[in-house]
Amino acid sequence: MNILIIEDETKTAKALKAMIERLGDDLHVTGIVPSVKAAIQWLGNQSTPELILSDIQLSDGLSFEIFRTVQPPCPVIFCTAYDQYAIQAFEANGIDYLLKPIDEDKLARGLRKYEQMRQLMGGRVQTIPPGLETLLKQLVHPAYKSSLLVFKNEKIIPISTKDIAFVYSVGGIVHAYTQRGETYLIQEVLDELESILDPSLFFRANRQFIINRAAVQMAEHFFNRRLIVKLSVETPERIVVSKVKASDLLAWLAS
Incomplete structure:
Protein backbone atom coordinates (compact mmCIF):
# COMPACT_ATOMS: atom_id res chain seq x y z
CA MET A 1 0.00 0.00 0.00
CA VAL A 140 -20.05 12.30 15.16
CA HIS A 141 -21.55 14.99 17.34
CA PRO A 142 -19.61 18.22 16.81
CA ALA A 143 -19.35 20.56 19.76
CA TYR A 144 -19.96 23.92 18.14
CA LYS A 145 -18.77 26.86 20.20
CA SER A 146 -21.40 28.73 22.19
CA SER A 147 -18.95 31.47 23.17
CA LEU A 148 -15.68 32.95 21.91
CA LEU A 149 -12.88 34.94 23.51
CA VAL A 150 -12.49 38.42 22.01
CA PHE A 151 -10.08 41.25 22.73
CA LYS A 152 -10.47 45.00 23.29
CA ASN A 153 -8.29 47.54 25.11
CA GLU A 154 -6.01 44.80 26.44
CA LYS A 155 -9.03 42.99 27.90
CA ILE A 156 -10.02 39.40 27.10
CA ILE A 157 -13.81 39.10 27.00
CA PRO A 158 -16.03 36.02 26.49
CA ILE A 159 -19.05 36.72 24.29
CA SER A 160 -21.89 34.46 23.21
CA THR A 161 -21.73 33.44 19.56
CA LYS A 162 -25.45 34.28 19.30
CA ASP A 163 -24.56 37.92 19.99
CA ILE A 164 -22.24 38.05 16.95
CA ALA A 165 -23.89 39.63 13.90
CA PHE A 166 -20.96 38.93 11.58
CA VAL A 167 -17.23 38.28 11.49
CA TYR A 168 -15.09 40.31 9.10
CA SER A 169 -11.53 39.67 7.94
CA VAL A 170 -9.29 42.14 6.12
CA GLY A 171 -5.51 42.17 5.81
CA GLY A 172 -5.23 39.09 7.99
CA ILE A 173 -6.98 40.83 10.92
CA VAL A 174 -10.34 39.44 12.07
CA HIS A 175 -13.04 41.34 13.97
CA ALA A 176 -16.33 40.20 15.45
CA TYR A 177 -19.21 42.67 15.21
CA THR A 178 -22.07 42.20 17.66
CA GLN A 179 -25.79 42.76 17.21
CA ARG A 180 -25.38 45.89 19.38
CA GLY A 181 -22.76 47.36 17.04
CA GLU A 182 -19.73 46.59 19.22
CA THR A 183 -16.46 45.58 17.54
CA TYR A 184 -13.87 43.19 18.97
CA LEU A 185 -10.61 41.73 17.75
CA ILE A 186 -10.71 37.96 17.42
CA GLN A 187 -7.79 35.54 17.34
CA GLU A 188 -9.13 32.81 15.05
CA VAL A 189 -9.05 33.07 11.25
CA LEU A 190 -12.23 32.60 9.22
CA ASP A 191 -11.39 29.01 8.22
CA GLU A 192 -11.14 28.05 11.89
CA LEU A 193 -14.31 29.92 12.81
CA GLU A 194 -16.23 28.26 9.99
CA SER A 195 -15.50 24.86 11.56
CA ILE A 196 -16.44 25.79 15.14
CA LEU A 197 -19.55 27.93 14.55
CA ASP A 198 -22.91 26.20 14.16
CA PRO A 199 -23.65 26.12 10.39
CA SER A 200 -27.38 26.35 11.06
CA LEU A 201 -26.73 29.82 12.52
CA PHE A 202 -23.64 31.03 10.63
CA PHE A 203 -22.82 31.13 6.90
CA ARG A 204 -19.49 31.78 5.18
CA ALA A 205 -20.61 34.39 2.68
CA ASN A 206 -17.20 34.98 1.06
CA ARG A 207 -13.50 35.36 1.91
CA GLN A 208 -14.20 38.32 4.20
CA PHE A 209 -17.50 37.55 5.95
CA ILE A 210 -19.18 34.96 8.15
CA ILE A 211 -22.74 36.11 8.88
CA ASN A 212 -25.30 35.23 11.54
CA ARG A 213 -28.79 34.30 10.31
CA ALA A 214 -30.35 36.43 13.08
CA ALA A 215 -28.73 39.55 11.61
CA VAL A 216 -29.83 38.99 8.00
CA GLN A 217 -32.52 41.39 6.82
CA MET A 218 -32.61 40.53 3.14
CA ALA A 219 -30.70 39.33 0.09
CA GLU A 220 -31.03 41.06 -3.25
CA HIS A 221 -29.90 40.24 -6.77
CA PHE A 222 -26.63 41.68 -8.00
CA PHE A 223 -25.16 41.51 -11.50
CA ASN A 224 -23.62 38.24 -12.77
CA ARG A 225 -26.16 36.20 -10.77
CA ARG A 226 -24.55 37.17 -7.50
CA LEU A 227 -26.37 38.28 -4.35
CA ILE A 228 -25.86 41.10 -1.90
CA VAL A 229 -26.77 40.38 1.73
CA LYS A 230 -27.98 43.20 3.94
CA LEU A 231 -27.72 42.91 7.71
CA SER A 232 -29.42 44.70 10.57
CA VAL A 233 -26.09 46.30 11.50
CA GLU A 234 -23.72 48.36 9.37
CA THR A 235 -20.90 46.46 7.64
CA PRO A 236 -17.47 47.78 6.53
CA GLU A 237 -18.24 46.84 2.91
CA ARG A 238 -20.98 45.19 0.89
CA ILE A 239 -21.43 41.48 1.48
CA VAL A 240 -21.36 39.98 -2.01
CA VAL A 241 -22.11 36.28 -2.42
CA SER A 242 -20.82 34.62 -5.59
CA LYS A 243 -23.19 32.90 -8.01
CA VAL A 244 -21.61 29.57 -6.99
CA LYS A 245 -22.60 30.09 -3.34
CA ALA A 246 -25.85 31.98 -4.00
CA SER A 247 -28.03 28.84 -4.02
CA ASP A 248 -26.36 27.62 -0.79
CA LEU A 249 -27.15 30.94 0.85
CA LEU A 250 -30.80 30.83 -0.17
CA ALA A 251 -31.11 27.22 0.99
CA TRP A 252 -29.53 28.19 4.33
CA LEU A 253 -31.93 31.12 4.76
CA ALA A 254 -34.92 28.89 3.94
CA SER A 255 -33.89 25.95 6.15
Whole structure:
Protein backbone atom coordinates (compact mmCIF):
# COMPACT_ATOMS: atom_id res chain seq x y z
CA MET A 1 0.00 0.00 0.00
CA ASN A 2 1.44 3.36 -1.06
CA ILE A 3 0.76 6.05 1.53
CA LEU A 4 1.25 9.82 1.29
CA ILE A 5 1.89 11.80 4.50
CA ILE A 6 0.88 15.47 4.65
CA GLU A 7 2.49 16.96 7.77
CA ASP A 8 4.37 20.22 8.38
CA GLU A 9 6.22 19.13 11.54
CA THR A 10 9.32 17.21 10.42
CA LYS A 11 9.71 15.27 13.67
CA THR A 12 6.05 14.21 13.66
CA ALA A 13 6.22 13.19 9.99
CA LYS A 14 9.30 11.02 10.58
CA ALA A 15 7.72 9.40 13.63
CA LEU A 16 4.52 8.68 11.67
CA LYS A 17 6.53 7.18 8.79
CA ALA A 18 8.45 4.92 11.19
CA MET A 19 5.19 3.87 12.86
CA ILE A 20 3.62 2.96 9.51
CA GLU A 21 6.63 0.92 8.44
CA ARG A 22 6.60 -0.98 11.73
CA LEU A 23 2.97 -1.95 11.16
CA GLY A 24 3.61 -3.89 7.96
CA ASP A 25 6.23 -4.75 5.37
CA ASP A 26 3.67 -4.04 2.63
CA LEU A 27 3.15 -0.44 3.80
CA HIS A 28 5.23 2.08 1.86
CA VAL A 29 5.39 5.83 2.49
CA THR A 30 5.69 7.17 -1.02
CA GLY A 31 6.09 10.83 0.00
CA ILE A 32 5.99 13.41 2.79
CA VAL A 33 4.79 16.92 1.96
CA PRO A 34 4.65 19.84 4.44
CA SER A 35 2.09 22.28 3.09
CA VAL A 36 -1.16 22.85 1.20
CA LYS A 37 0.74 24.15 -1.84
CA ALA A 38 3.22 21.26 -1.87
CA ALA A 39 0.45 18.68 -1.51
CA ILE A 40 -1.53 20.09 -4.45
CA GLN A 41 1.62 20.02 -6.59
CA TRP A 42 2.49 16.48 -5.46
CA LEU A 43 -0.97 15.08 -6.18
CA GLY A 44 -0.93 16.75 -9.59
CA ASN A 45 2.42 15.32 -10.64
CA GLN A 46 2.97 12.00 -8.84
CA SER A 47 1.29 8.61 -9.06
CA THR A 48 -1.88 8.42 -6.98
CA PRO A 49 -1.42 6.99 -3.47
CA GLU A 50 -3.84 4.41 -2.09
CA LEU A 51 -4.20 6.21 1.22
CA ILE A 52 -3.36 9.68 2.60
CA LEU A 53 -2.48 10.48 6.21
CA SER A 54 -2.94 14.21 6.67
CA ASP A 55 -2.57 16.79 9.41
CA ILE A 56 -5.25 19.50 9.27
CA GLN A 57 -3.58 22.74 10.37
CA LEU A 58 -0.61 23.23 8.05
CA SER A 59 1.80 26.15 7.79
CA ASP A 60 -0.10 27.75 4.88
CA GLY A 61 -3.69 26.84 5.72
CA LEU A 62 -6.03 23.95 6.48
CA SER A 63 -5.53 20.71 4.55
CA PHE A 64 -9.20 20.82 3.47
CA GLU A 65 -8.03 23.42 0.91
CA ILE A 66 -6.05 20.63 -0.77
CA PHE A 67 -9.12 18.49 -1.27
CA ARG A 68 -11.21 21.42 -2.45
CA THR A 69 -8.60 22.03 -5.16
CA VAL A 70 -7.78 18.41 -5.98
CA GLN A 71 -10.61 15.88 -5.78
CA PRO A 72 -9.47 13.38 -3.11
CA PRO A 73 -7.99 10.52 -5.15
CA CYS A 74 -8.25 8.06 -2.26
CA PRO A 75 -9.44 7.85 1.37
CA VAL A 76 -7.81 10.06 4.00
CA ILE A 77 -6.96 9.40 7.64
CA PHE A 78 -6.72 12.76 9.38
CA CYS A 79 -4.17 13.15 12.18
CA THR A 80 -4.57 16.34 14.21
CA ALA A 81 -4.27 17.92 17.63
CA TYR A 82 -7.74 19.48 17.29
CA ASP A 83 -11.10 17.79 17.69
CA GLN A 84 -13.36 20.40 16.06
CA TYR A 85 -12.79 19.44 12.42
CA ALA A 86 -14.40 15.97 12.42
CA ILE A 87 -17.38 16.80 10.19
CA GLN A 88 -15.20 18.60 7.63
CA ALA A 89 -12.82 15.63 7.68
CA PHE A 90 -15.53 13.17 6.70
CA GLU A 91 -16.69 15.56 3.97
CA ALA A 92 -13.12 15.45 2.60
CA ASN A 93 -13.10 11.67 2.10
CA GLY A 94 -11.94 10.96 5.64
CA ILE A 95 -12.31 7.42 6.95
CA ASP A 96 -10.74 8.01 10.36
CA TYR A 97 -9.85 10.90 12.67
CA LEU A 98 -6.87 10.41 14.98
CA LEU A 99 -5.94 12.90 17.68
CA LYS A 100 -2.27 13.66 18.33
CA PRO A 101 -0.11 12.33 19.82
CA ILE A 102 -0.86 9.43 17.49
CA ASP A 103 -1.32 6.09 19.21
CA GLU A 104 0.13 3.20 17.20
CA ASP A 105 -2.78 0.89 18.05
CA LYS A 106 -5.31 3.47 16.83
CA LEU A 107 -3.31 3.99 13.64
CA ALA A 108 -3.29 0.24 13.11
CA ARG A 109 -7.09 0.17 13.49
CA GLY A 110 -7.39 2.97 10.94
CA LEU A 111 -5.26 1.03 8.45
CA ARG A 112 -7.32 -2.10 9.06
CA LYS A 113 -10.48 -0.09 8.45
CA TYR A 114 -9.10 0.97 5.07
CA GLU A 115 -8.18 -2.64 4.24
CA GLN A 116 -11.67 -3.86 5.16
CA MET A 117 -13.24 -1.20 2.93
CA ARG A 118 -10.91 -2.17 0.11
CA GLN A 119 -11.86 -5.83 0.39
CA LEU A 120 -15.58 -5.02 0.53
CA MET A 121 -15.27 -2.95 -2.64
CA GLY A 122 -13.19 -5.55 -4.43
CA GLY A 123 -9.99 -3.52 -4.85
CA ARG A 124 -8.82 0.05 -4.66
CA VAL A 125 -11.00 2.40 -2.62
CA GLN A 126 -11.44 5.56 -4.70
CA THR A 127 -14.12 7.27 -2.62
CA ILE A 128 -16.20 6.73 0.46
CA PRO A 129 -18.96 4.14 -0.22
CA PRO A 130 -22.44 5.66 -0.79
CA GLY A 131 -24.21 6.37 2.46
CA LEU A 132 -21.11 5.96 4.65
CA GLU A 133 -20.39 9.69 4.78
CA THR A 134 -23.93 10.36 6.03
CA LEU A 135 -23.63 7.59 8.62
CA LEU A 136 -20.30 8.93 9.86
CA LYS A 137 -21.79 12.40 10.23
CA GLN A 138 -24.62 10.93 12.31
CA LEU A 139 -22.12 9.16 14.57
CA VAL A 140 -20.05 12.30 15.16
CA HIS A 141 -21.55 14.99 17.34
CA PRO A 142 -19.61 18.22 16.81
CA ALA A 143 -19.35 20.56 19.76
CA TYR A 144 -19.96 23.92 18.14
CA LYS A 145 -18.77 26.86 20.20
CA SER A 146 -21.40 28.73 22.19
CA SER A 147 -18.95 31.47 23.17
CA LEU A 148 -15.68 32.95 21.91
CA LEU A 149 -12.88 34.94 23.51
CA VAL A 150 -12.49 38.42 22.01
CA PHE A 151 -10.08 41.25 22.73
CA LYS A 152 -10.47 45.00 23.29
CA ASN A 153 -8.29 47.54 25.11
CA GLU A 154 -6.01 44.80 26.44
CA LYS A 155 -9.03 42.99 27.90
CA ILE A 156 -10.02 39.40 27.10
CA ILE A 157 -13.81 39.10 27.00
CA PRO A 158 -16.03 36.02 26.49
CA ILE A 159 -19.05 36.72 24.29
CA SER A 160 -21.89 34.46 23.21
CA THR A 161 -21.73 33.44 19.56
CA LYS A 162 -25.45 34.28 19.30
CA ASP A 163 -24.56 37.92 19.99
CA ILE A 164 -22.24 38.05 16.95
CA ALA A 165 -23.89 39.63 13.90
CA PHE A 166 -20.96 38.93 11.58
CA VAL A 167 -17.23 38.28 11.49
CA TYR A 168 -15.09 40.31 9.10
CA SER A 169 -11.53 39.67 7.94
CA VAL A 170 -9.29 42.14 6.12
CA GLY A 171 -5.51 42.17 5.81
CA GLY A 172 -5.23 39.09 7.99
CA ILE A 173 -6.98 40.83 10.92
CA VAL A 174 -10.34 39.44 12.07
CA HIS A 175 -13.04 41.34 13.97
CA ALA A 176 -16.33 40.20 15.45
CA TYR A 177 -19.21 42.67 15.21
CA THR A 178 -22.07 42.20 17.66
CA GLN A 179 -25.79 42.76 17.21
CA ARG A 180 -25.38 45.89 19.38
CA GLY A 181 -22.76 47.36 17.04
CA GLU A 182 -19.73 46.59 19.22
CA THR A 183 -16.46 45.58 17.54
CA TYR A 184 -13.87 43.19 18.97
CA LEU A 185 -10.61 41.73 17.75
CA ILE A 186 -10.71 37.96 17.42
CA GLN A 187 -7.79 35.54 17.34
CA GLU A 188 -9.13 32.81 15.05
CA VAL A 189 -9.05 33.07 11.25
CA LEU A 190 -12.23 32.60 9.22
CA ASP A 191 -11.39 29.01 8.22
CA GLU A 192 -11.14 28.05 11.89
CA LEU A 193 -14.31 29.92 12.81
CA GLU A 194 -16.23 28.26 9.99
CA SER A 195 -15.50 24.86 11.56
CA ILE A 196 -16.44 25.79 15.14
CA LEU A 197 -19.55 27.93 14.55
CA ASP A 198 -22.91 26.20 14.16
CA PRO A 199 -23.65 26.12 10.39
CA SER A 200 -27.38 26.35 11.06
CA LEU A 201 -26.73 29.82 12.52
CA PHE A 202 -23.64 31.03 10.63
CA PHE A 203 -22.82 31.13 6.90
CA ARG A 204 -19.49 31.78 5.18
CA ALA A 205 -20.61 34.39 2.68
CA ASN A 206 -17.20 34.98 1.06
CA ARG A 207 -13.50 35.36 1.91
CA GLN A 208 -14.20 38.32 4.20
CA PHE A 209 -17.50 37.55 5.95
CA ILE A 210 -19.18 34.96 8.15
CA ILE A 211 -22.74 36.11 8.88
CA ASN A 212 -25.30 35.23 11.54
CA ARG A 213 -28.79 34.30 10.31
CA ALA A 214 -30.35 36.43 13.08
CA ALA A 215 -28.73 39.55 11.61
CA VAL A 216 -29.83 38.99 8.00
CA GLN A 217 -32.52 41.39 6.82
CA MET A 218 -32.61 40.53 3.14
CA ALA A 219 -30.70 39.33 0.09
CA GLU A 220 -31.03 41.06 -3.25
CA HIS A 221 -29.90 40.24 -6.77
CA PHE A 222 -26.63 41.68 -8.00
CA PHE A 223 -25.16 41.51 -11.50
CA ASN A 224 -23.62 38.24 -12.77
CA ARG A 225 -26.16 36.20 -10.77
CA ARG A 226 -24.55 37.17 -7.50
CA LEU A 227 -26.37 38.28 -4.35
CA ILE A 228 -25.86 41.10 -1.90
CA VAL A 229 -26.77 40.38 1.73
CA LYS A 230 -27.98 43.20 3.94
CA LEU A 231 -27.72 42.91 7.71
CA SER A 232 -29.42 44.70 10.57
CA VAL A 233 -26.09 46.30 11.50
CA GLU A 234 -23.72 48.36 9.37
CA THR A 235 -20.90 46.46 7.64
CA PRO A 236 -17.47 47.78 6.53
CA GLU A 237 -18.24 46.84 2.91
CA ARG A 238 -20.98 45.19 0.89
CA ILE A 239 -21.43 41.48 1.48
CA VAL A 240 -21.36 39.98 -2.01
CA VAL A 241 -22.11 36.28 -2.42
CA SER A 242 -20.82 34.62 -5.59
CA LYS A 243 -23.19 32.90 -8.01
CA VAL A 244 -21.61 29.57 -6.99
CA LYS A 245 -22.60 30.09 -3.34
CA ALA A 246 -25.85 31.98 -4.00
CA SER A 247 -28.03 28.84 -4.02
CA ASP A 248 -26.36 27.62 -0.79
CA LEU A 249 -27.15 30.94 0.85
CA LEU A 250 -30.80 30.83 -0.17
CA ALA A 251 -31.11 27.22 0.99
CA TRP A 252 -29.53 28.19 4.33
CA LEU A 253 -31.93 31.12 4.76
CA ALA A 254 -34.92 28.89 3.94
CA SER A 255 -33.89 25.95 6.15
